[in-house]
Amino acid sequence: MAHADRHLRIKRNRFFVTVWVPLKLQSKIGRKVIERTTGTDSLSEARRRAPAILAAIQSEFKKARDGGSDPVAEAMSRRVFDLADPVDIGLARIRSGETPIKSSAEKWYEEIGATISPQTITMHKQSVGLLLAQFGSTGTVESIDRGRASTFLSALIKQPGRDGKTPRSRATLRRIKSSLSSLWEWLIEGWPEERPALENPWRGHGRKLKDERRDEEKRLAFSDEQLAQLLQGEPEQAGLADVIRIGMFSGMRVSEICDRKVGDVRNGAWHVTEATKKTQAAKRAVPIHPAIAKLVARRVKGKAADDPVFPDIPRADKGKGKRNKTASKWFGRYADSLEIKDKRLVFHSLRHNVYTALGNLGVAPRVRDSLLGHKGHGMAATYDKGPDWSLRKAGMASLRYSKAVMDAV
Numbered sequence: 001m002a003h004a005d006r007h008l009r010i011k012r013n014r015f016f017v018t019v020w021v022p023l024k025l026q027s028k029i030g031r032k033v034i035e036r037t038t039g040t041d042s043l044s045e046a047r048r049r050a051p052a053i054l055a056a057i058q059s060e061f062k063k064a065r066d067g068g069s070d071p072v073a074e075a076m077s078r079r080v081f082d083l084a085d086p087v088d089i090g091l092a093r094i095r096s097g098e099t100p101i102k103s104s105a106e107k108w109y110e111e112i113g114a115t116i117s118p119q120t121i122t123m124h125k126q127s128v129g130l131l132l133a134q135f136g137s138t139g140t141v142e143s144i145d146r147g148r149a150s151t152f153l154s155a156l157i158k159q160p161g162r163d164g165k166t167p168r169s170r171a172t173l174r175r176i177k178s179s180l181s182s183l184w185e186w187l188i189e190g191w192p193e194e195r196p197a198l199e200n201p202w203r204g205h206g207r208k209l210k211d212e213r214r215d216e217e218k219r220l221a222f223s224d225e226q227l228a229q230l231l232q233g234e235p236e237q238a239g240l241a242d243v244i245r246i247g248m249f250s251g252m253r254v255s256e257i258c259d260r261k262v263g264d265v266r267n268g269a270w271h272v273t274e275a276t277k278k279t280q281a282a283k284r285a286v287p288i289h290p291a292i293a294k295l296v297a298r299r300v301k302g303k304a305a306d307d308p309v310f311p312d313i314p315r316a317d318k319g320k321g322k323r324n325k326t327a328s329k330w331f332g333r334y335a336d337s338l339e340i341k342d343k344r345l346v347f348h349s350l351r352h353n354v355y356t357a358l359g360n361l362g363v364a365p366r367v368r369d370s371l372l373g374h375k376g377h378g379m380a381a382t383y384d385k386g387p388d389w390s391l392r393k394a395g396m397a398s399l400r401y402s403k404a405v406m407d408a409v
Helices: 023-029 044-065 071-076 086-096 103-112 118-135 146-158 170-189 206-216 224-232 238-248 254-257 288-301 323-337 349-360 365-372 389-397 401-408
Strands: 007-012 016-020 031-038 267-271 285-286
Touching: 007 044, 007 285, 016 044, 023 044, 023 086, 031 044, 044 071, 103 118, 103 170, 118 146, 118 170, 146 170, 224 238, 224 401, 238 254, 238 288, 238 323, 254 323, 285 365, 285 389
Parallel strands: none
Antiparallel strands: 007 016, 016 031, 267 285
């Protein structure tokens, strides 16, 4: 044990086995010092792994010294490597010059498992699983350069997520990239110095993800025919039919609709009390359109002010999440059932329809912005305190679509 301890050095929060190459062998070995990682920051574990690493190094010295065979070296060459063991990972690197992604990741999970949550470990595993699905379970760390990383990320942008339908969100893409970047940083930290330098190929792709996802996320407005389909169809969930009609005749976000309590419906308007991450302008009063006045009256009649307008839409995530998440999933499945397959057509698209329809009817941009909760543009928006209630009420009341759509209401 004492013999091994002499060769242990801590570097970058890892223990390394460091051995000076005998002077006569330096020209043959090509260096003065050999340094191999133990793959751990635990002294007791480093002591356990050090003898095998020292034996491998001494084998190299023996071979370089007389060119003859060495029993230890031969044993190592015949050994069946356990690629879940960090010592064997290091020996496999020496023997083949390649580092398996899969086994390296498994050791990474083990090492960081004590300091991060099981949920984060699961997300890391999902990210590595996606990488291996594209490049194969035998893929190696050395084979992933910036070009291949870029190809992988571009492919993810175009693929649907776990539900097999909707594209992955920008946040999910960032998480996947972050997981893989963290794995590579861990590898770099313990990378043997005698190997060619390892670079992190996952850095610097943020703008690419943002720009490409923005292109993918461009929303379309529904056609008149599609709007009529949405109104004429019969969703499995009664609550969804009402949410669609309210969205079509208010321009409110799905979260704004589903979060409303009965007390938020008063004086002929929806009172949206929360701002979004983007703008304070989301706080507003939205006049109730005549086309949905009876629907709204039915939803609030006889209920207390704190009661939800949509109790029939359950909260997501086993009752801990938001109702709008459930409604969005329902809407996606309903649209699919109507053969509306374009993924750029989502519930949010109804806001595009409302804004466009109001514009076609001559409603001024400042009134439309006020109704939909948009911040105004330019210097005027700094001083403009918004249109009068009479203008907003008249603007919303004027909202109408084609005869086919209005007949379906």
